Amino acid sequence: MKKQRPASRAPSRLVTGAGVDIGDLDRQVGFFLRLAQVAVFKDLVAALEPFGLRLTDYSVLLVIEANPGLKQQSIGEALRIQRPNLVVIIDGLERRGLVRRSVARRDRRSHALRITPAGAAVLEEANAAQAAHEARIRAAVGPSDWAALLEALARLARLGSSPT
Amino acid sequence: MKKQRPASRAPSRLVTGAGVDIGDLDRQVGFFLRLAQVAVFKDLVAALEPFGLRLTDYSVLLVIEANPGLKQQSIGEALRIQRPNLVVIIDGLERRGLVRRSVARRDRRSHALRITPAGAAVLEEANAAQAAHEARIRAAVGPSDWAALLEALARLARLGSSPT
DNA sequence: TATTGTTATACTCTATAACTATA
């Protein structure tokens, strides 16, 4: 039995290839979500590149600035970065003098992390670039749908989590 | 100068870590987009797993079914999969008897791809699982915002492309 | 015994260069 296509539900046409029919794919959320994420990340990665920051570097800097003295494990939990992978990221940031590791007094196993003045300066520039990026995204979506989009994405992000 | 937070714009709270302040991150689209994409893909991957299909396998099957006789290069363009990577995917699908490669008569360099009856059967089951997945996503978002979400994602996906 | 940071390692995805056979 051939699956019928409810043509009315299709959003504005998305041509990915050279006239190739991508089947029901152009009516599936996951497909759009992936394309949107790739496009948005491409723009954001380019915006942060002049500062030598990858997305993970940037998000880690943001969290450290917002939580002075935080230990690595907590950052990993907040950003869903595995502890071993975080070590490499912090190594890079520390080598560049953007972040400082110091042994925590209360628990000498952990490292208290702080952003340095140099790090704060870089982060401020990166934040401006991010704001410009966000403005571009916002313009692409259209002002009316903006709040609805963020709300919808937030609900999707909570999919697997405990339903409050 | 400290950046001010326009608290009114924040969508419903998203707690990622154990009470860690994630800074301005919870007001950036990219962050939500990533979390949403990860959550949605996790659900979809789980839905397709019983059929032994990864996301790429599934999307390739869909395109082949919609375009009998298509060559590999065209699939790659439509799905943005590099030709070398597609070879491995098709290898797997062909080994399982879900897809058949035959030398194209018109151009003997290329391979005409067709879905087999076995492949069509698997795809039909996978489509049902995908539909159930989509229903879950839709329920999480809420019916009112659904069309707006797809529309917004489609616009974002066209970010870097030529503005029509 | 459990936890923090670390090292080493592996697995998935994606990307590039170069080969072959056809055109």
Place this chain on the structure above:
DNA sequence: TATAGTTATAGAGTATAACAATA
């Protein structure tokens, strides 16, 4: 010469196991 498929390989990003220091 250009293209389709292929091979090999390399690079991100992410994941797990095990160890030393500390609790």
